[in-house]
Amino acid sequence: MGDDRRIGAKRKDDRIIIHFDYDCFYASVxxxxxxxxxxxxxxxxxxxxxVTCNYEARRRGLHKLQLIREARKVCPDVIIVLGEDLTRFxxxxxxxxxxxxxxxxxGKVERLGFDEVFVDVTDMVAYNVELLNRNxxxxxxxxxxxxxxxxxxxxxxxxxxxxxxxxxIMGESVCRLPTSSESPSVEAEDWLRIRLILGSHLAxxxxxxxxxxxxxxxxxxxxxxxxLAKLVGSVNKPKGQTTLMPPYRxxxxxxxxxxxxxxxxxxxxxxxxxxxxxxxxxxxxxxxxPGEFDAGLIYGGTKEKVSVGDVRNFPGxxxxxLEAILGGPGxxxxxxxxxxxxxxxxxxxxxxxxxxxxxxxxxxxSYIRLDTMDEVRKELALLAKSLVKRMHMxxxxxxxxxxxxxxxxxxxxxxxxxxxxxxxxxxxxRILRLTTRPRPPPNAxxxxxxxxxxxxxxGPMPNFALNLDENADSVADKLxxxxxxxxFRKLHPEKSGWNLSLVNIAATNMAETAGEGRDGxxxxxxxxxxxxxxxxxxxxxxxxxxxxxxxxxxxxDNHVEDQREVSCETSEKNGTEDAIxxxxxxxxxxxxxxxxxxxxxxxxxxSVCNALMPEWAMTAHWRFHSLEG
DNA sequence: GTGTGGTAG
DNA sequence: CGTTCTACCACAC
Numbered sequence: 001m002g003d004d005r006r007i008g009a010k011r012k013d014d015r016i017i018i019h020f021d022y023d024c025f026y027a028s029v030x031x032x033x034x035x036x037x038x039x040x041x042x043x044x045x046x047x048x049x050x051v052t053c054n055y056e057a058r059r060r061g062l063h064k065l066q067l068i069r070e071a072r073k074v075c076p077d078v079i080i081v082l083g084e085d086l087t088r089f090x091x092x093x094x095x096x097x098x099x100x101x102x103x104x105x106x107g108k109v110e111r112l113g114f115d116e117v118f119v120d121v122t123d124m125v126a127y128n129v130e131l132l133n134r135n136x137x138x139x140x141x142x143x144x145x146x147x148x149x150x151x152x153x154x155x156x157x158x159x160x161x162x163x164x165x166x167x168x169i170m171g172e173s174v175c176r177l178p179t180s181s182e183s184p185s186v187e188a189e190d191w192l193r194i195r196l197i198l199g200s201h202l203a204x205x206x207x208x209x210x211x212x213x214x215x216x217x218x219x220x221x222x223x224x225x226x227x228l229a230k231l232v233g234s235v236n237k238p239k240g241q242t243t244l245m246p247p248y249r250x251x252x253x254x255x256x257x258x259x260x261x262x263x264x265x266x267x268x269x270x271x272x273x274x275x276x277x278x279x280x281x282x283x284x285x286x287x288x289x290p291g292e293f294d295a296g297l298i299y300g301g302t303k304e305k306v307s308v309g310d311v312r313n314f315p316g317x318x319x320x321x322l323e324a325i326l327g328g329p330g331x332x333x334x335x336x337x338x339x340x341x342x343x344x345x346x347x348x349x350x351x352x353x354x355x356x357x358x359x360x361x362x363x364x365x366s367y368i369r370l371d372t373m374d375e376v377r378k379e380l381a382l383l384a385k386s387l388v389k390r391m392h393m394x395x396x397x398x399x400x401x402x403x404x405x406x407x408x409x410x411x412x413x414x415x416x417x418x419x420x421x422x423x424x425x426x427x428x429x430r431i432l433r434l435t436t437r438p439r440p441p442p443n444a445x446x447x448x449x450x451x452x453x454x455x456x457x458x459g460p461m462p463n464f465a466l467n468l469d470e471n472a473d474s475v476a477d478k479l480x481x482x483x484x485x486x487x488f489r490k491l492h493p494e495k496s497g498w499n500l501s502l503v504n505i506a507a508t509n510m511a512e513t514a515g516e517g518r519d520g521x522x523x524x525x526x527x528x529x530x531x532x533x534x535x536x537x538x539x540x541x542x543x544x545x546x547x548x549x550x551x552x553x554x555x556x557d558n559h560v561e562d563q564r565e566v567s568c569e570t571s572e573k574n575g576t577e578d579a580i581x582x583x584x585x586x587x588x589x590x591x592x593x594x595x596x597x598x599x600x601x602x603x604x605x606x607s608v609c610n611a612l613m614p615e616w617a618m619t620a621h622w623r624f625h626s627l628e629g
Numbered sequence: 630g631t632g633t634g635g636t637a638g
Numbered sequence: 639c640g641t642t643c644t645a646c647c648a649c650a651c
Contacts, residue, residue, distance in 0.1 A: 021638095025638095046641090046642045046643075047641075047642060047643095048641070048642090049640095049641050049642070051641095051642060051643090065640080065641065065642085066641095067641080083642095084642080084643085086643070086644075112637070112638070113637065113638035113644085113645080114638075114644090115638070116637095116638070272636090272637075273636075273637090274636090275635060275636050275637080276635090276636090276639090277634090277635065277636090278635085278636090329649085329650080330633080330634065330635085330648090330649060330650075331635095331648090331649085332635090332647085332648055332649070333648095333649090358645075358646095359645075359646065359647090360644095360645065360646080361644095361645090362643085362644065362645075363643085363644085364642090364643060364644070365642095365643085366641090366642070366643085431630085431631090433631095433632090453633080453634085454633080454634090455632080455633085456631090456632060456633080457631090457632080458630090458631065458632075459631095502643095504643090504644090506645095509630085
């Protein structure tokens with residue numbers, strides 16, 4: 001109470017949010033295409049650097065954003081694949097997103113970049129809390145559909161799925177529903193605990209579906225906001241899931257909440273929403289050093305660590321002080337309140353509903369040297385061709401005759417312009433923008449050159465760019481001569497003397513055409529789920545006597561990033577990595593489950609036919625029911 | 630409506 | 639830190 005006053009805002013903990021982060025996504029896309037790569041050190045290259053690599057590669061000392069030369073030296077037998085064309089990643093990301101979206105009632109499923117997804121499952125959890133039998137919580141059934149009570153999975157509502165933060169003490173789990181005999185605040189925390197437990201089981205179900213059906217492992221967090229779900233998810237990486245457990249509020253005796261304890265431990269710059277600039281401003285205020293740069297590479301000497309706790313407890317610091325520190329020209333208003341909220345674990349931002357068309361499409365390339373008009377013309381032509389292609393891929397819809405089968409929506413490669421399908425714009429970009437990043441000019445004296453910045457010019461998107469009867473390549477060429485070159489001259493009036501390190505062209509200001517551009521609000525969840533079922537049939541495990549690939553959430557052997565030596569534990573065989581087919585009968589050879597979860601107890605009983613079976617068989621089993629019934 | 634800057638992965 | 643290739647938002651003009 002007094003605490004709330006100091007914070008200046010209250011946290012609402014009435015939602016359940018799950019955050020998914022696909023493990024080393026780019027590498028996983030290549031692995032899904034070619035499963036033989038799973039057991040080999042694999043790195044994805046863009047230009048001179050490794051943008052990501054799989055965990056086998058990390059085990060051998062590679063890491064993200066490493067120079068290619070360095071990577072080859074550290075690990076000579078690394079397999080390096082080129083990942084500059086993002087098409088396959090974009091398609092895989094969309095397919096995973098659609099797969100995740102199908103069973104989510106609220107439609108609140110938001111992609112962040114290619115490899116992260118937030119889902120709001122508040123309503124699904126609330127519905128299933130009502131279904132709980134308080135006399136037999138251990139044998140609960142989570143309904144994924146309001147209409148079909150057989151669609152769902154069995155779970156134990158007395159314990160969390162995966163990891164908890166803080167780590168659970170054995171036997172401490174709640175084995176009952178709260179009663180009204182408790183104080184209101186205790187009761188509220190107990191209900192929150194139950195809802196988080198259900199959330200964790202739904203998270204686990206979805207995570208296992210992604211792995212078993214599509215061959216992608218992920219790292220997952222469950223809490224009451226996007227901020228907390230995302231932060232807590234990263235506690236157990238990879239292939240782990242973590243739930244931030246109550247108490248979420250400071251108790252009557254002033255004991256800190258788990259939220260505060262958890263968030264306090266993070267470096268200030270690690271909080272989503274607090275980027276480099278804001279973090280630096282806060283750091284210099286806390287450290288008492290006005291706005292100067294960090295000491296930098298003087299080794300041993302960086303005491304520059306400023307944690308969220310340091311900031312939250314700094315004398316005299318509150319949201320108003322923060323507003324004064326962070327505000328100013330260009331800064332969003334209310335930034336102080338916003339950041340102060342984040343520091344206190346408060347994030348009320350909604351999980352956005354799906355957007356059917358992007359706000360903008362941009363293509364860029366970087367260059368070591370680009371200083372002649374001829375080269376610029378050539379590069380603009382390449383970029384323009386890509387842009388036109390992307391506009392067609394992302395903004396066109398194809399009205400085909402066989403509208404009944406919507407299963408294509410779940411395929412990685414959307415519709416191809418087959419035969420005489422009728423093409424139509426879902427949205428039309430109104431603005432064309434050209435952006436360049438000039439290389440810091442060759443400064444005469446010792447003064448250091450200005451920081452690299454992007455500059456841009458924009459103009460109306462020519463009508464011919466949207467003409468579908470014209471050949472795409474010739475459209476692109478016309479775009480160069482009639483629109484991009486003029487924009488370029490506006491940006492760089494001088495005939496020479498410039499040297500560009502980057503060129504970007506973008507189609508923006510999308511005008512959605514009537515009837516299209518649904519945000520998913522018109523979706524029929526039941527129908528979408530049925531569709532997913534249709535697609536799933538292709539991956540269906542034929543023989544339920546063979547376990548599908550089992551997830552390993554062994555927190556001990558997964559933290560390989562910083563290890564120099566490989567322990568026996570680390571190198572042990574892993575069912576997922578051994579998989580020959582990404583989504584079929586891979587299984588642990590000795591039949592032993594080594595994860596902390598998925599322990600098959602004696603078995604579970606089907607709520608429909610009372611058949612007894614191990615838990616891993618249930619997915620296939622209820623699907624069997626849903627297809628028969 | 631146009632251009633910049635900051636955020637994110 | 640920055641290396642890459644994006645996407646979105648908010649502000650100032």
